[in-house]
Amino acid sequence: MKEPSPDDALERRRWLAQIAGVPRGTLETALMKVCGGSDLPAFEWLRAPETGLTMVRGRIGGTGNPFNLGETTVTRAVLRLKSPDGASTVGVSYQLGRDKRRAELSALADAMLQSTHWRDATRAQLIEPAKRSSIEERQKRADATASTKVEFYTMVRGEH
Numbered sequence: 001m002k003e004p005s006p007d008d009a010l011e012r013r014r015w016l017a018q019i020a021g022v023p024r025g026t027l028e029t030a031l032m033k034v035c036g037g038s039d040l041p042a043f044e045w046l047r048a049p050e051t052g053l054t055m056v057r058g059r060i061g062g063t064g065n066p067f068n069l070g071e072t073t074v075t076r077a078v079l080r081l082k083s084p085d086g087a088s089t090v091g092v093s094y095q096l097g098r099d100k101r102r103a104e105l106s107a108l109a110d111a112m113l114q115s116t117h118w119r120d121a122t123r124a125q126l127i128e129p130a131k132r133s134s135i136e137e138r139q140k141r142a143d144a145t146a147s148t149k150v151e152f153y154t155m156v157r158g159e160h
Contacts, residue, residue: 012114015123018130019109020095024102030126031109034118040108041118046090047078049100072096077103081111089114 019027031040051073058069077093077100091111093103109126112118 012110015113015127016092016110018127018134019093019106021134022106022126022130024099024105026130027102027105027109027126030129031105031112031122033125034112034121041081041083041112043079043081043091043108043111045077045079047076049075049077049103051075051098051100073098075100075103077107079104079107079111081108081115083115083117085117087115087117 022030032038035041052075053071054074056069056072057066059066073096075093075095075098079091080088081091082088089111091107091109091114093106093110095103095106109122112122113127
C-alpha cells in the first residue's frame, strides 16, 4: 500500500469533516445509493464502535492560553473494507455523541472514499450534497444574521 501524499491527507481531512456533519439517516441513504440500493459492503471490525469521553479545550479569545472547557461524549470506530477488486482500505470515525451506527457508517464512508472502486460514487452521492447543504446552511445563517443588522445614522450638529 502506497504512502498517502500530503494532498491526499488534506483531502481526507476535508471529507472526514464533511462526513462528521451529515445526519445518520442521510449518511445511510447516500451509502445505500452508492451500493445500488443493495446491502452495504461487508467489512471487518478493527475496533467496533465504542463510546467514551474526551476533553474539550478552548482558547481565551480564540488565540490566547488554552484551558479545559469540559468533557464530551465521543464514539469511535475503525474498520477494514475489501473492495471487489481485492484492495483493502481502513476507515476511521470519531463522532460526537453515543450513536454507534453513525460512527459505523462514517467509518465505512471513509473507507469507501479511499477505495478506487467506490470513490467517485461516494463523492457524488455523499460529499458533494453535504458540501452544498453546508454552504446553504451557512448562507441561511448569514441571511438571518444580516436581517438583524442595525445601521445607525448620526447627524452632525452644526456649531454657530
